[in-house]
Every structure is written in structure tokens, then in C-alpha cells.
Amino acid sequence: MAQQSIDVRYVAGLARLHLSDEECAEFQPQLDAILGHAESLLSLDVTGIEATAHPVPVHDVLRADVPHESLPLERVLANAPEQAQGQIRVPKVIADA
């Protein structure tokens, strides 16, 4: 495990968070302390131990491929911050050539 400090600004970029300098400075020691505590797991021998992603062994749950009623469009769109013509408005996704 990493002993070095977490690069908060870099990780915030990965997490799509636009943190202020003050937030980075506040979070840095807090996250370092938490990750430092997590290093206690290094003391355990986990060789050959299977990873648990999920506490109950339920796998490959399938349902019948039958169409059913969806939520009404207007009720879903009502929560969108910006909408027009029955669609959610977003900034231009494709850059100019």
C-alpha cells in the first residue's frame, strides 16, 4: 500500500470534482490519516482468500425479456434542470472541427 500522500487534486479530477484550494488543503491530512489507518490490513495474510464483492451468493439473475410500462416521460423530465422539446438539454458534446 502507498505510504506517500494522496494527490487530492489529481484524484478530484478523476472524480469530476472541481475542488477549491481550501478544500484540497482540508482533505489532504484527513484522507492521509484514513489511508494510514487502512494500512493495518497489510498485517493480514490474505493469500488464497477469495474476494467478497457481495455478501450473498446470488449470481446471474435474469428476468423474462418482456416489455413493461416505463415511467411517464413528463414526470422524468420534470426533474431535469434544463429541458426542451421532450428532451434533456446539455452543453454541446462534440467540439467544433
Place this chain on the structure above:
Amino acid sequence: MSLAASSITRLRQLLVSGEISPLDIVEDLEAAITARDADVGAFLSRDLAAAREAAAQADLSLPLGGIPIALKDNINALGEPCTCASRFLENGYLSPYDATVTRKLREAGAVIFGRTNMDEFAMGSATENSALRVTRNPRDLSRVPGGSSGGSAAAVAAHTAIAALGSDTGGSIRQPASHCGVVGLKPSYGRVSRFGLVAFASSLDQIGPLTRSVDDAAVLLQAIAGHDPADSTSLRTPVPDYLAEIDRGVSGMKLGLPREYFGDGIDPAVRATVMAAVDRLQAAGAEIVEISLPHTEHAVATYYILAPAEASSNLSRFDGIRYGVRHGGSGDLLDLYRDSREAGFGPEVKRRILLGTYVLSSGYYDAYYTRAQKVRTLIRRDFEQAFAGVDAILSPVAPGAARKIGENAGNPLQEYLSDIFTLSANLAGICAISVPAGEIESDTGTRLPVGLQILGPHLGEASLLRVAKAAEATSTPA
């Protein structure tokens, strides 16, 4: 006793006999909220008109007919706000559908009334991470109610709700129940549908009841448990009758005391209160045996890798596009995401997203995330081995009673460490309940409730409730 202070069981008797009407209960609750909620702050919103209408139409022949139930504000109810106590959803989000638990409550005749405060996106142990409101412990207003379902626990304790639903990812039902002196049940993973619960950590989250009595917890669990095609992790195992054996007592049962849960770091007064409850169960006929859950000390590290990892993924949906806050619309799409998330999320949510993103990032994934998943296996095995020899496990819920508001500010690790006794049940997927065990003197001149935690094997709710009922019956009245 006022209607608002009564149990579900008692109110059902009064309703069925015709002594009161469902509208009487709603009116009594509204009066109680008006009188007390300015101090306690348990509610974020409520729709009195809708509750009155539902009460007027309530079918009293149903198991919860005419009983108002409050919902933690991360459970969807059609047409109502569902803020998750976050600025992100504070304005401009109304649930477009009912969560499965909400639908099941309505189908059982319940009246949905009131949305309770919580830590933002259920991340916290004190409800202090709510971006919208301060909730105070009804037993001592200088103290926190616990969290993250602090509003639900405080409302039941303050007699401003008959019962409430909460969610428990690492103790968020049991710990506030303990701090407020009410009953809080976290069902086994897969017992209750999570459809319509705003996801925090999907392999750990479960919805459960906060109530005044163990019987009430059983009644509510009965109403919400069961398979749901909309949640592929909900189990098809039939739901037993949770009241059938609840009064059978603990005579002949073997109950385990894990030595790792009674060591240093626990308030001696809390330990003494819990041990007194254990002694009473022994006197009631249970055999008490010492057991070991050797990986307990690793629960906090394991949980605070896995839960933030899942949260960082789940909360990626809050991007300012489909619902909630939108900022930075003049820039490109990436700016919109970054600015919306920066504006919408509070500090604890950001910390956990950062932590989760870090442990899942390239170069750290195996060292943190995969290793924590393996330790989760070891913690799960600890319980499997323990339950081969005992029917249930007894422990404290938290190392101390409710702390003062603001006490752990700026020290998240310290706050995380106080979750030590509740996290393992979620990691292992088993069921667990907090039942009032007694009270301790505080340095603010109040008496603070302390809960006894009872842990049962996966899908062992029926016998868990039986032990809980015995613990409740033998506890000294407040």
C-alpha cells in the same frame, strides 16, 4: 398517553375497536411536530394534506391500516421530495415513483407521513453531515441523535413519529436507535428490496424499521420484506411470520459474547449497561458463552475502503444532467459535471468520493480494494464460524453514548472509528438489531440511552426478534 407516543400495536387495537380514527393519529402527530420539532429538527418535510387524504381512505382491515410511517429522506415516495439531506437534491427533485418499501407500506394500509433528516447521502454517524438541518437528540438537545438515520430515530424518540424507516449501510439504523433509546433493525442483506432507496454502497445497504417496540419492528419488517423483481439482490426465500415465535423467550438459546467487542476503547458505563442486559438474558434462561470474532479490529479499515469505493461509483449519477443542481452550463460538459458536483455535495460526501476514487484508481486497486474484499471474506467467515455454535451474538452498539454536537468536527477518522461495532454486520450481510438496554448519566446532567446489539445469522430475523423481545421484556423501565 397521547396517540403520537403509542406503539403501532396499541394504535391498531384502538383503530380496529373504533375508538379512534386514522385522522386522529395524523392530527396528533402534526400537533406533536408543531410543539417539538423546532427543538429536535427530525423532519425535512411533510405533506399534511396528502397524509390526511391517505388517512381518510385507510383500510383498517390491513396489517398497518391507518398507521402513519415516516421515511428517511433517501427513500422515494411518488411526488414527494427525496433530498438525501443534500444541496444537490434540495430543490427541483420530486420522486417520479414509489420505492418498493413505500409501495409495500401503502399496500399494507400505512399512511406515509414525514420525511426525516439524515447525514447527506447517509454518510455519517451523527446526522451532522446533513446539509439542510441540525437534528438534536430528544433526550439531550446538546447532543447528536446518531446517524445516519438520525431524523428517523429522533422522531420516534420525540413522539413525533409512530415509527419510521431508515437505511443501514454500516450501522445507520442501529446506532441512532441506540443513541435515542428506540428499537432499530437492520435486516439481512437481500431480505428487503433496495429499489427506490438512493444507493450509497450497494453491497452493504439495507432498509429497516425504527420503532418503539420489538413487536412494532417485527410488524414493519413483515410489511416490507420479500423478493422484488426490481432488485436482483433481493432474495426469493419465503418470508416467515415474524410474530409467530417472538414471545417464546430465550430459555435454551445459546448467546455468544465476542471478547473483541468488550475490550479497551469502550466507555465503562456503556459496557456495564450492556453486561447488565446480558445478565438479565442469562437469568431469563439463555446460556451465555464467550466467543471470538478475530478480525473485528479490521472492520473499520475494510469498510472505509469498500463503502467509499461503491459510493464513488453510485454517486457518479449526480452530474447535473438529469436531476438536481446544475452549475457551469456555459462551459463544456466536463465543466458542467465538475461545477455541479462541487456545488451540490457537502464535505463528507466529497471526502468519501475522493477516498473511493483513489482506492479504485489504477495502481491502488489491488492494494486497497481487492485486499479489503478479501478481508471482508475473513470477517464473514468469523460470523459463519460463530453462528455454528450460538443462536445469536450480543454486543454494544457503539463505544459510547450520544456525543455532543460538533465534538468530532474536522476529524473524520475519529468519527469512523466509533462505527467499529456495527460495520461487521453489513460486511457479513447478516441481520442485527439495537434494543434499549438502559441509561447512563451524562456530564450534561441528562440520562442517555444505551442500546444492546443483537446479531443473528443471515435470514435469522425470526430468532433475532425473539432474543430482542426477551431483552426488551427484561430491561429495567426508564
